[in-house]
Amino acid sequence: MNGRIRIVGGGLTGIMAAFEAHRLGWRNIELHERFDALGGVARPKVVNGAEMRDGCVYFGPEGDALVERLKAQGATFETFDNRFGSLSLDGAGKRVFTWDFGGPAVDCASLRIARPAGDSLADRIAAYPSPIAETLAEYCRWHLGADLAAVHGEAAIPLAINRVYPAGAETPALVALKASNEWADELYGVPRGLSGRTANVTASLPAGGFTALFETCRRSLETLGVDIRFESLISPRQVMAEHAAGDTVVWAANPTPLFKPMGLSTPSLVKKSFFTYVFEAQFDGPCPVYVQNFTAKGDCFRAYLYESGGKTLVVAECVREADLRALPGEIRGLLSGFGSLKTGALLHSGAQPRWIYHSRDAIAGLATLREKLTERFGPSFVCGAWEPYGKSAKLAEVDAALAMARNAPAAGLALVG
Template sequence: MDELGLIRGAQAPSVRIIGGGLTGILAAFEAHRLGCRRIELHERFDQLGGSAWPRRDHGLELRPERLYFGQAGDPARALLEANGLAFEDFENRFGSVSPAPGGDLVFTHDFEGPALRTRKLDLGPVTGDSLADRIRAYPHDIAQQLTRYSQWALGAWLDEVSAEAAMPLGIKRVHATQIETCELARAKRADPVYDGMYGIPRALWGRLQNLTASLPAEGFQTFFQRCRAALERLGVTIHTASMVSPQRAFAAREAGELVVWAADPTPLFSPLDLEPPRRLAKSLVSYIFKARYAGPLPFHVRNFTAEGAVFRIHLYECRGQALLSAECVAEVSDSDLRREVHRLMSGFGGASLHLDETLSIQIEPRWGQHSVDAARKLSNLHGALARSQGASFVAGAWEAQNPSASLAEISVSLVRALDLQQAEAVAA
């Protein structure tokens, strides 16, 4: 335990964590690291893992979404490893498919964003907080294609979509293909705005970040089961099939407990007399196939052509079997889907790809909070919670984009709450 935890030790309050997904699990481990010893974790499902808990078919994990951890030293991974969880490193490989004149495709290796033609880099100001405002800052030829792609992917007016949606859509950075790499590199080095909106494929840029990533050893189901065992060894009390209402959570905070709401924030709006956000209604349809593939695994490809149905392809291995997940913006026939997957993979060793039986078809909502309305109302919720519940009610890093970002946000909030509790104890 660190010095901070030793100082707090017996004075630390009880901690009640609502939500047993990855964020709640990280919150429980971090609370223990900071010296808390009376920790309860509540999860509404029968097991920990939340939405990341994978279904199985004949012993194979069906993962419609891509979830990776960082390389050695990544904060979330380090915290989990310190509690006995094991990870396996892999070479982090990916690519993108972008449109070209005449209906051709541009295949870009080691770059997750769109590669689009433009002869100038000039950026205009970003005048608002919508995705449309962000896109309009690009040169016209880039903005036109990004608008077409975003509308295809989301089926929404882009003035209603938060600029933060650029990351899950894969368009946070654009590779300007008709600009010399050295010129683009100079612009990125000279101006953080250009650095944040333009990108260069890893092989051209010479950067070594994110060369490796990691996955839990033996899969995600085993990972979450071992998380539970590790938490129980630390003395954390885990309640599965347990729904905790906001009123009950507020009452626990009033009784002196430190509460972490790591679950969906939607139930918190009504008790605080706040209007809940209007969420984007777009759903994705995920098809998972058994596959044979001679290329690197895991591997994922994004489709920026705004054509067909496939939004993203994710290839991964489970128990020696290659699996392919195709996330689609709409339902599609089996023959059309297989044809489209092969076309998008043709620039990434697609000749070696063979799709076998379909294991799963799943329809589920995505990007539920990436509207301008949701972003503003989540901000209002944070303020209302701070005013009515104080530092001892910790918001669950709802806007964070990855496990380490969630951990960092929750850790800061836990430290603030514990420091306040300690100061009050000393004053008393």
């Protein structure tokens, strides 16, 4: 295939799109990355040989499509027992730990459920019985500080409230309801130990860490003949102006800069910055492991324990700048359901915006943007999995779009993302 491939942005989506483009037959491939290494936001800072991860990131088990494709490019993975839990409050306000369930557990016996009346997060929450709805609304206000009527319902996934365990209900009745009611299955969950599910018993991490993974990807891409250009930033207007016959654009980066060049107003976004703190740690329980905090109290909404560079580390993801005198105690409390934790030196802290909680305005705006891009460029401008949160969903969407571009007349490829 003679068309040009231009990839602007070397995050995981762009990397995987480059591998897929090569598999589909493109050969004139450029990869433009604004930083000096591949990985994008998933590439952690390294301090004294240890990765300072900004949160809980891992891959599926052996056999997962993304894992297998990365292994085919030389990456190696280590499988581990996927341990996780959540901390919630019962009806009396006492802290309750739920093992092997990453969502909130609410002391509610009612299994009433309704189809959400609309597409907002507020609509989704209102579909639950009032004890659950009130708990979720309080948690979301603590976590996001946004008008829930303006947030899209799909934000429930990154908020980890897409499924709720009604802890006061009878488990057999809950399981039966999930099997017979589409919305009950969508909105309710059962802890793994009670449900007998085995789908997420194991997971995997790249051997040697994420830095090693992205270096392996770089070497593999170069072996395939991909021209990687670091510290290279191409604007949307430049990409569009240089869009020649035979080119295809796949924009897998932040789509916000595309609106103005397409004559559209930029939609309102849910703007939220989170603070992360990485401590050295000693722990007598399983590792890796993470626990979600659904009490809407304190600063930390998730604690994640992992190993890197020969050290055991714990990262606290916080809804605001944390009180460092109280934070180690919060982390110990969150992980206490799995073991005893001692925190050591603070090795790293940071703050960054996360654009993972879509507003309703943003979802509608992205749909309009896709329509305008299709009108102007047809299949030669591929929108790069902006809405999905999960890695597998992003991979599938970009793969499908690349296949369509590959089969279009005179198709080439310029990837942005």
